[in-house]
Amino acid sequence: MAHARPKADVVVIGLGWSGSVIAEELARAGLKVVAIERGAWRDTASDFPPSVDTDELRWATRKEILQPPKLETYTFRNNASQQALPVREWSNLTLGYNVGGAGTHWAAASWRFNPFDFQPYSKTIERYGKGQLVPGLQVQDWGITYDELEPFYDRFERIAGTSGQAGVVNGDIIPGGNPFEGSRSRGYPTPPLVPSRWNDIFTEKTTEMGYHPFPVPAGTISRAYVNALGVHMGPCTYCGYCQLFGCGNWSKSSPNACVVPALMRQPTFEVMTETEVLHINKSADGKTATGVSFIGKDGVVGEQPADIVIVAAYQLDNVRLMLLSGIGQPYDPRTKQGVIGRNYSFQTLSYAYLWFENEYLNPFINTGCLAIQIDDFNADNFDHTGLGFIGGAGIQSLSNNGLPIGMAGVLPKQAPAWGKGWKKAFQHSYQNWAMIQGQGTSYAHEAMYFDLDPTYKDNYGRPLMRMTFDYNLNDKRSGEFIRKQCEAIAHAVGGTQVESYNFANDHYTPFRANDSSHTIGGVVMGTDPKTSALNRYQQSWDVHNVFVLGASSFPNNGGFNPTVTLGALALWTAKAIREQYLHNPGPLVQA
Amino acid sequence: MNRRDALISLVQLTALSVAGSAGASVISARTPMPVGTQPEALPKPPRKGGLAYLAADEAREVAAIYDRLIPQDELGMSASQAGCVEFIDRELAGAFGQAASVYRLGPIVPGTAEQGPQFTQTPAERYRSGLGALAGYCQAHYGKPFSALDGDTQDSLLRAMENGTLHLPAINAAAFFALLLQNVREGYLADPMYGGNRDMVGWKLIGFPGARYDYRPYLDKKGMALNLEPVSLLDGAG
Numbered sequence: 001m002a003h004a005r006p007k008a009d010v011v012v013i014g015l016g017w018s019g020s021v022i023a024e025e026l027a028r029a030g031l032k033v034v035a036i037e038r039g040a041w042r043d044t045a046s047d048f049p050p051s052v053d054t055d056e057l058r059w060a061t062r063k064e065i066l067q068p069p070k071l072e073t074y075t076f077r078n079n080a081s082q083q084a085l086p087v088r089e090w091s092n093l094t095l096g097y098n099v100g101g102a103g104t105h106w107a108a109a110s111w112r113f114n115p116f117d118f119q120p121y122s123k124t125i126e127r128y129g130k131g132q133l134v135p136g137l138q139v140q141d142w143g144i145t146y147d148e149l150e151p152f153y154d155r156f157e158r159i160a161g162t163s164g165q166a167g168v169v170n171g172d173i174i175p176g177g178n179p180f181e182g183s184r185s186r187g188y189p190t191p192p193l194v195p196s197r198w199n200d201i202f203t204e205k206t207t208e209m210g211y212h213p214f215p216v217p218a219g220t221i222s223r224a225y226v227n228a229l230g231v232h233m234g235p236c237t238y239c240g241y242c243q244l245f246g247c248g249n250w251s252k253s254s255p256n257a258c259v260v261p262a263l264m265r266q267p268t269f270e271v272m273t274e275t276e277v278l279h280i281n282k283s284a285d286g287k288t289a290t291g292v293s294f295i296g297k298d299g300v301v302g303e304q305p306a307d308i309v310i311v312a313a314y315q316l317d318n319v320r321l322m323l324l325s326g327i328g329q330p331y332d333p334r335t336k337q338g339v340i341g342r343n344y345s346f347q348t349l350s351y352a353y354l355w356f357e358n359e360y361l362n363p364f365i366n367t368g369c370l371a372i373q374i375d376d377f378n379a380d381n382f383d384h385t386g387l388g389f390i391g392g393a394g395i396q397s398l399s400n401n402g403l404p405i406g407m408a409g410v411l412p413k414q415a416p417a418w419g420k421g422w423k424k425a426f427q428h429s430y431q432n433w434a435m436i437q438g439q440g441t442s443y444a445h446e447a448m449y450f451d452l453d454p455t456y457k458d459n460y461g462r463p464l465m466r467m468t469f470d471y472n473l474n475d476k477r478s479g480e481f482i483r484k485q486c487e488a489i490a491h492a493v494g495g496t497q498v499e500s501y502n503f504a505n506d507h508y509t510p511f512r513a514n515d516s517s518h519t520i521g522g523v524v525m526g527t528d529p530k531t532s533a534l535n536r537y538q539q540s541w542d543v544h545n546v547f548v549l550g551a552s553s554f555p556n557n558g559g560f561n562p563t564v565t566l567g568a569l570a571l572w573t574a575k576a577i578r579e580q581y582l583h584n585p586g587p588l589v590q591a
Numbered sequence: 592m593n594r595r596d597a598l599i600s601l602v603q604l605t606a607l608s609v610a611g612s613a614g615a616s617v618i619s620a621r622t623p624m625p626v627g628t629q630p631e632a633l634p635k636p637p638r639k640g641g642l643a644y645l646a647a648d649e650a651r652e653v654a655a656i657y658d659r660l661i662p663q664d665e666l667g668m669s670a671s672q673a674g675c676v677e678f679i680d681r682e683l684a685g686a687f688g689q690a691a692s693v694y695r696l697g698p699i700v701p702g703t704a705e706q707g708p709q710f711t712q713t714p715a716e717r718y719r720s721g722l723g724a725l726a727g728y729c730q731a732h733y734g735k736p737f738s739a740l741d742g743d744t745q746d747s748l749l750r751a752m753e754n755g756t757l758h759l760p761a762i763n764a765a766a767f768f769a770l771l772l773q774n775v776r777e778g779y780l781a782d783p784m785y786g787g788n789r790d791m792v793g794w795k796l797i798g799f800p801g802a803r804y805d806y807r808p809y810l811d812k813k814g815m816a817l818n819l820e821p822v823s824l825l826d827g828a829g
Contacts (some may be wrong), residue, residue, distance in 0.1 A: 270619035
């Protein structure tokens with residue numbers, strides 16, 4: 001007999017960024033909130049002080065901070081004619097496994113999406129017509145606009161302490177910022193970071209080329225800050241132990257540093273750690289959820305009843321939980337019917353790697369997101385007429401990489417990989433290598449999707465999720481266009497050796513070095529229950545007391561990192577629950 | 592009871608008191624939380640002393656291979672001189688070697704290159720079978736172990752493994768080479784507390800300052816050699 005816990009008003013699955021900010025909002029409103037987190041309790045002082053944190057082998061190489069694939073992974077194939085096989089060890093994906101989720105170990109690039117990214121369908125039709133979309137592309141509006149989300153972006157930045165230079169405030173363009181960004185109601189809470197030598201070189205040359213360089217907004221914050229929840233953060237020390245590390249400094253925005261200290265003081269909140277949600281339970285008529293079933297680390301199964309279920313795990317886990325719980329119709333690529341597993345998109349990366357002759361870039365002085373970017377080729381900021389694709393990329397000089405094991409293989413193609421020649425080449429390359437990254441948009445395609453794997457199981461005998469994915473024609477074209485821009489800048493800044501790559505030229509693989517970790521979609525928000533699983537409030541069209549938060553809600557990916565957008569959407573949903581749903585539980589949008 | 596034991600017992604008590612009620616650890620504003628860094632979070636330097644996983648002849652062959660991959664020269668000591676054999680021995684005996692975090696449920700079938708590693712063996716087992724296969728090949732073709740071959744022959748064998756032209760029975764030679772290369776770099780460049788990177792030789796090679804945590808004093812010193820002495824995470828390591 002499963003152990004039944006006392007009923008909660010709200011159960012939150014996963015205590016990362018989305019889960020912690022919505023739990024804080026709802027507990028502060030007086031609701032009894034229970035969060036269930038698969039990983040263990042983690043806090044800055046106990047678990048990643050500087051005397052623990054600065055260890056590349058443990059955290060970046062062995063990836064000790066991630067959810068072990070042994071516990072749960074997914075299977076992968078490039079197309080539906082192949083047999084999917086399990087991803088047995090992690091390469092580029094970075095699933096969280098602790099209180100704080102992936103928000104503990106993220107690189108902290110703290111972007112708002114471009115207004116185009118929320119309305120890619122209507123804005124493309126308006127400017128170019130349907131002929132701009134390649135066959136099979138699933139492009140659709142989100143049901144929310146940038147302007148509607150702006151107050152929630154602002155709030156999230158005030159929780160995170162984000163450092164940056166505003167480019168557009170109340171419609172006015174501010175010098176030094178991003179002139180292509182959506183208009184902000186005010187500037188960032190903290191000023192931009194001190195740029196690296198490589199950032200400076202990039203700024204100078206791209207300005208000469210007529211582009212508009214600006215500092216990438218950063219969650220490695222530039223000075224001490226007391227956030228909107230009253231939590232004190234410290235200034236970043238540029239130590240370079242960011243991505244795949246916890247921050248021992250209270251200077252990287254994270255649920256642990258920014259939200260959990262306030263959340264844990266809410267008397268109506270509690271978190272069950274090292275406890276995994278098995279599935280969401282539904283009422284007899286299937287119209288509402290009654291709570292969740294979970295299993296503790298001791299193997300005891302229990303039930304947490306709740307009036308509202310918030311699904312806030314990692315994107316992949318959100319999709320799988322919906323499939324395992326039978327909420328929403330699974331997507332079928334043959335009939336194009338169904339919504340769960342539909343609209344999977346990734347991120348289309350292009351690079352120029354370049355080597356200077358005789359620099360001291362001192363790459364160990366960095367943060368996970370110390371970068372200068374141009375958005376001249378992002379979103380719909382340039383004329384796509386005749387180009388045969390939509391979208392683009394943010395193009396940035398990224399100084400995020402100075403750790404030696406990771407750098408040992410970053411050498412020009414013709415350099416020896418071992419022997420005396422490798423030592424000499426590594427010594428030179430370490431101080432002279434730089435990268436220009438094109439972090440591209442990505443749009444879903446009708447042949448690419450998630451479902452449950454017919455063969456491989458997790459430790460409890462339940463099917464793993466199966467990813468069927470390869471780059472589509474839009475990705476290939478936009479990636480190639482961006483590769484050329486990266487390459488041109490690499491030559492302009494004086495790289496004596498330049499190598500450039502469009503990842504979408506090859507088949508997708510989860511094992512490509514320097515690839516994105518941003519998996520997107522699968523339970524998307526939208527305006528039409530036939531093409532989206534959730535309405536504009538991230539509320540299930542089918543089961544109205546289930547809300548699904550995270551990058552799983554995005555119908556497409558922007559040329560940006562996704563975290564701040566999913567944080568803002570969590571706050572937007574929290575407000576809708578507080579101010580609308582609690583008064584009148586039911587669908588917030590009529591289908 | 593010393594302080595460490597007291598901390599551990601407090602953790603266990605906290606866990607027990609909630610496990611009894613729900614099969615889970617429940618933490619709220621009323622939960623007394625243990626103070627200080629928990630034992631499992633602390634750095635875990637491997638033990639000193641003799642070999643933990645490799646046999647003596649395996650360790651000798653690993654040293655010979657590693658020293659071709661990272662040889663001694665005017666830029667610094669070789670991999671084995673830097674402790675990389677001790678490093679990998681401890682790694683193979685530990686979580687990495689035992690594939691503790693790897694998804695290992697079957698069926699295990701070879702897939703496309705894009706689908707990534709589908710090994711039936713753990714890294715520790717791959718070392719054993721890979722070294723065995725290489726030893727067999729060297730004995731059959733040269734009548735002696737790899738470690739007794741001259742440097743040029745060793746290099747040409749390693750190059751053939753690397754580019755997939757050397758076929759060894761029952762193992763993927765190119766994948767084994769990739770594992771060796773990755774591990775020797777790890778040993779040479781990880782914090783010296785793990786047994787390699789002696790005197791921080793790997794860090795000095797490239798000018799990496801190690802486990803430093805604050806570069807604010809150097810933010811305005813752009814484009815110049817900083818010549819910072821590297822430091823280890825543990826005092827006295829290396």
